[in-house]
Amino acid sequence: MTTFTTVEPFERPAIVMDCGTGFTKMGFAGNSEPSFVEPTAVSFGTSKPHSQAGLASAADADVLIGYEATSSSTSDAHYPVRHGLVENWDHMERFWQQAVHRYLRVDSEDYNFILTEPPLNPPENREMAAEIMFETFNVPGLCIGIQAVLALYSAFTAAEKGPKSVRGKMTGTVIDSGAGCTHVIPVSDGYVIGSAIHSIPIAGRDITRLVQQLMRERGEPVPGDLSMEVAQQIKEQHCYTCGDVVKEFGKYDADPEKHARSHSFFDPRQGCRQTCSVQHERFLGPELFFRPDFISSDYTTPLPQMVDRAIQSCPIDTRRGLYSNIVLSGGSTMFKDFGRRVQRDIQRAVSARQAPGGKAVEVHVASHAMQRYAVWFGGSVLGMMPEFASLCKTRAEYEECGPSICRASAAFRDELF
Ligand SMILES: Nc1ncnc2c1ncn2[C@@H]1O[C@H](COP(=O)(O)OP(=O)(O)OP(=O)(O)O)[C@@H](O)[C@H]1O
Ligand SMILES: [Mg+2]
CATH class of the missing domain: 3.90.640.10 (ATPase, substrate binding domain, subdomain 4)
Structure with a gap:
């Protein structure tokens, strides 16, 4: 694993946790890959001995997470995240406890945490995450980043060695497809265009x-x-x-x-x-992705058409930039030639609308080296940026105002989110 240093790091790197429907990616900001990629699963049976020492407490002795939970023969695994959203907070907390103490093996009081959330995560979920992080884990700082925006960071950072066309731009349309959900999220100058987010029930x-x-x-x-x-x-x-x-x-x-x-x-x-x-x-x-009617009569819109629709619902002056930088993120975008097909189909739709003699709109879908763990890597980049300190909610702020400090997502108004 390589470590990049573009800016002065904080005293200790932040911890980045991207808890997806299928997998949790966890590790330290500044690294190029997560330290652990484990199923977002927790089980409570007595089973095989732990492979790693350092249990948080005797009460946690029977709690298993990740592959240990899914391969445990004596108990059922529970999956606290469904379609990208945390559904069982008790299980999520138990999962985090094991993740922090047994996998990352850190004292959470010493590290700022970066969690990720899907677009349109209910504000109550952000408050709940803040309450657990500040009260149970006593973290000094917490930042909850929108997955799509982090994925965009990832693509920009990866593109520093890549094609010029995407370098230095913070405008793009993210297609994030994991185990349980697929989202299309247009981002203009670092702001999520909330009204244009489209979800696709295929992943x-x-x-x-x-x-x-x-x-x-x-x-x-x-x-x-x-x-x-x-x-x-x-x-x-x-x-x-x-x-x-x-x-x-x-x-x-x-x-x-x-x-x-x-x-x-x-x-x-x-x-x-x-x-x-x-x-x-x-x-x-x-x-x-291209023929959802194979399995559903309710949802039949192909992914490229959904992306086109999302961009068309954005302000007209942003559309050219959104078409020219379509960024892929998540495990389910890893199929060979996925990006090529998406690009071709969107380009066809765009060209078919083109007025004769008008300036052609170029569609570009960016595949990049960090695509598989794009959201996590975006968090890793964010944690090393000087702006990170100002984006973090601190324990002092939490103690003064309570969980409501995390109620609003800065992504829809802040310079970076
Ligand atoms: N090389 C690959 N080709 C195709 N699919 C893959 C590949 N690697 C992983 N996947 C699939 O990607 C999915 C996991 O991706 P990811 O970790 O991005 O999802 P997640 O974050 O857990 O879920 P979500 O974002 O939907 O909440 C799984 O369905 C897995 O089978
Ligand atoms: Mg995900």
Whole structure:
């Protein structure tokens, strides 16, 4: 892992926690990668011994989080975040306790914390997070950053070595797609254009389910209790975005050997590795973003059309900048050629509207090195910026005014958020 230093760091780096529906990314500001990426899961059974020492208290002795919770055979895992929003605060607090004390192994009183939130997070959630952080964890400072804006930071920082077209701009449209939700968020000069945010009810878990269903229908030899896990592995390792589904089917029919893949997975009951074949689900899984009607009759708008719609609902003088810097963020944007397809489809829609002789609007979708953990990395960048101190709510402010200090999100009015 590399550490970058663009500005004078604070005495201690802030801790950045991006708790997503599927995974929590946690680590120290200034680093290029999170120290831990663990499922946002917590379980309360007695099970296997902990791999790391330093339990917070005896009461926490049976609390497991992350992969330890999901692989625990003696208790059920609970997932405190659903569709990007914290649904169970007690479980979230227990998760944070373990994350801070057993994983990051720090004293929370010594570190400022950066948490992340999806756009349109209810103000009550921000207050609740503030209450837990200041009262239970006694943190000296807390900053709650909007995921999309952090993702934009990420892309800008990554672009310092990348294409000139996105360098130094704080205007862009973020497509953030994780396990449980997908959002399209236009940001102009660092401000979220709140009225133009669009949510899409298709994300990583839906694609995994589709892959699982296609494998099951074909009768691939994957045990039922492993089928979700194997489908996720297949999705992450073999799926890609195609340009045209009909043509892609034709290619597979013409030469199935060339396009099918063999996937091996460990079957704990047999104690050995098994294999299965991966076929059309390679491109049909990610196609869900472009043809949501595959699985839903309620939601049928393709992602590129949603992005176009979001930008069209922004003030006219911002649109050109928003089209020219569409930034990808989150695990479900990692499919090969995803950005190319999104760019092509948006460009087609934009060009079709173009008045003859008018100045062409250029659509550019930026893939970048930090895309997988873009939100976390944006938090890491933020924690090293001189402005960070002024964005942090301090313990003194909390003691004076209470949780309401975090009620409003600065993202919709502040220079940086
Ligand atoms: N290389 C990859 N290709 C495709 N999908 C991937 C890849 N790597 C991870 N994913 C998927 O990305 C999702 C997790 O992404 P991410 O960590 O951004 O989500 P999250 O923050 O937990 O969820 P959310 O933002 O929706 O609350 C999972 O569904 C995972 O299977
Ligand atoms: Mg996320």
